[in-house]
Amino acid sequence: xxxxxxxxxxxxxxxxxxxxxxxxxxxxxxxxxxxxxxxxxxxxxxxxxxxxxxxxxxxxxxxxxxxxxxxxxxxxxxxxxxxxxxxxxxxxxxxxxxxxxxxxxxxxxxxxxxxxxxxxxxxxxxxxxxxxxxxxxxxxxxxxxxxxxxxxxxxxxxxxxxxxxxxxxxxxxxxxxxxxxxxxxxxxxxxxxxxxxxxxxxxxxxxxxxxxxxxxxxxxxxxxxxxxxxxxxxxxxxxxxxxxxxxxxxxxxxxxxxxxxxxxxxxxxxxxxxxxxxxxxxxxxxxxxxxxxxxxxxxxxxxxxxxx
Numbered sequence: 001x002x003x004x005x006x007x008x009x010x011x012x013x014x015x016x017x018x019x020x021x022x023x024x025x026x027x028x029x030x031x032x033x034x035x036x037x038x039x040x041x042x043x044x045x046x047x048x049x050x051x052x053x054x055x056x057x058x059x060x061x062x063x064x065x066x067x068x069x070x071x072x073x074x075x076x077x078x079x080x081x082x083x084x085x086x087x088x089x090x091x092x093x094x095x096x097x098x099x100x101x102x103x104x105x106x107x108x109x110x111x112x113x114x115x116x117x118x119x120x121x122x123x124x125x126x127x128x129x130x131x132x133x134x135x136x137x138x139x140x141x142x143x144x145x146x147x148x149x150x151x152x153x154x155x156x157x158x159x160x161x162x163x164x165x166x167x168x169x170x171x172x173x174x175x176x177x178x179x180x181x182x183x184x185x186x187x188x189x190x191x192x193x194x195x196x197x198x199x200x201x202x203x204x205x206x207x208x209x210x211x212x213x214x215x216x217x218x219x220x221x222x223x224x225x226x227x228x229x230x231x232x233x234x235x236x237x238x239x240x241x242x243x244x245x246x247x248x249x250x251x252x253x254x255x256x257x258x259x260x261x262x263x264x265x266x267x268x269x270x271x272x273x274x275x276x277x278x279x280x281x282x283x284x285x286x287x288x289x290x291x292x293x294x295x296x297x298x299x300x301x302x303x304x305x306x307x308x
Contacts, residue, residue, distance in 0.1 A: 005113070006031060011139050012063035012109055013174040027063040029110040034060035034080035038091045038295030040098055045234055045276050047197040048102065048128060048151070055100025055125075057091060058291065062107045064132045066155070066166045068208070068251055072243035074291050075107065081296045089118040091295060096125055101196055102149065104128040109139060119146045126198060129182075133175035134168060140181050148199045150182035155206065157217035165208070165251070176221065179203060188230045189274070202232040202275075206239055207263055209251050215263045223270045233275035235260075235267055238282040255280065 005011055006020045016026035024030045040053030048054050058071070060080030069075045083091075092103050102125050108115050109131060119127060126148035133152040154175055156162040162171035182201045189200025203222060207215045215235075222233055237260045241252045257280055264277060 009110075011112060011136065013134055013136050013168075013170065014063055015136075025110065027065075027110045028061040028076070031114075032082045033085070033088060033111045033114045035083050035088075035296045036060055036074045036079050036081070036291040036293060037289055038095065039289075040095065040100055041104065041289070044104065044151075045197075045202060045232075047191060047195055047232075048104070048149070048202070050101045050194070050196050052099040052101050054102055054104040054128065055092070055095030055098070056104040056106060056130075057088070057095075057108075057295075058106045058289065059108050059111055061110055062132065063110060064134050064166050064168065066132070067244040067248060068165065068239070068241065069243045070238075070240060070288050071107075071291075076243070079291050081293050083296060085114050085117050088115065092118060092123060094295070096123075100125065102126040102128050104130055104151075106130045107132065109135060112139060112142065116142065116146070122146065133178060134166075134171055135174070135178035135181075137177060137181050140178060140185070144185050148186070149197055150179075150186060150201045151204065152179055152182065152201070153204050153206065154179060154218055154222070156214055157221055158211075158214045161208075161211060161214055164248075176225075180225070183226065183231060189232050197232070200232065201230075202234060204234045204236055206236040207255055207260060208239060209253050209255055209259065212259055212262055216266050219263070219267050219270050219272065223272060228271070228274060231274070233267075233272055235264060235275070235277050236282070237278040237280050240285065240288075242288075 009018045009020050009025045014026050018025035020031050037058040041056035042049050042053045044054050060074050062075035073079050128149040129147045130151040133154050156171050162168045186200050190198045192198050205218050239255050245252050
């Protein structure tokens with residue numbers, strides 16, 4: 001069914017209808033898997049990276065197209081290298097041999113028909129589905145039993161912000177339904193004896209400059225939807241004015257400490273304790289991966305994630 005969807009692409013909520021066997025979709029992807037990096041990644045949340053690192057594959061293109069994307073070079077740029085299903089499966093194996101505690105798929109949805117065969121039979125380590133939250137329920141259901149950990153963003157409750165910054169008028173509705181489906185599939189989050197995430201949903205929210213109310217509404221939604229012990233929540237301060245943020249003066253700056261502090265205090269007031277906070281020092285270009293095709297091109301096996 002998913003392969004047929006590539007001829008009239010419905011993989012994400014944009015449902016652009018492109019025949020990706022002949023052209024590219026709204027996300028920029030054609031029929032061939034394109035990736036930009038496959039390496040051990042140390043900068044996810046602690047129960048995902050652990051001490052060895054998360055075996056992370058960064059895929060090119062994205063259905064969202066956020067104007068401030070820190071990975072804009074690959075989400076909206078032309079970086080990427082075509083890989084076969086077998087090459088992808090070989091990379092999953094290589095990353096496990098390097099000590100990866102899981103296999104982490106970053107923005108994979110638009111290549112899902114080709115990724116699914118590389119996930120079968122079920123991998124011996126957890127599979128992490130790392131996405132922007134703007135997902136189709138039908139597509140997510142094809143992942144049931146193959147994905148152990150969902151790592152979605154939940155960017156907006158305010159759809160006016162979603163229109164301005166991500167070009168989607170229905171982000172809140174689509175992401176909210178998608179996250180509920182993810183939780184249905186995995187159940188409450190589960191940590192192993194070493195504190196590593198075995199299964200469950202970890203929701204990320206990046207605070208945007210000047211958009212404190214939106215962040216509080218996100219916290220309200222999570223508090224209302226999920227009892228304590230159901231999901232993990234990561235409140236992120238790492239915003240940098242990347243991509244086309246320079247064209248939008250209100251977000252063409254870093255987050256102020258007082259903005260983060262206000263949202264953090266609200267988080268505590270709502271009683272959400274299962275999760276993670278970030279220091280403002282996380283907003284540094286050094287934490288943006290070098291998309292140099294490490295692990296994607298034959299013979300490139302460097303496990304260092306970030307320059308100097």
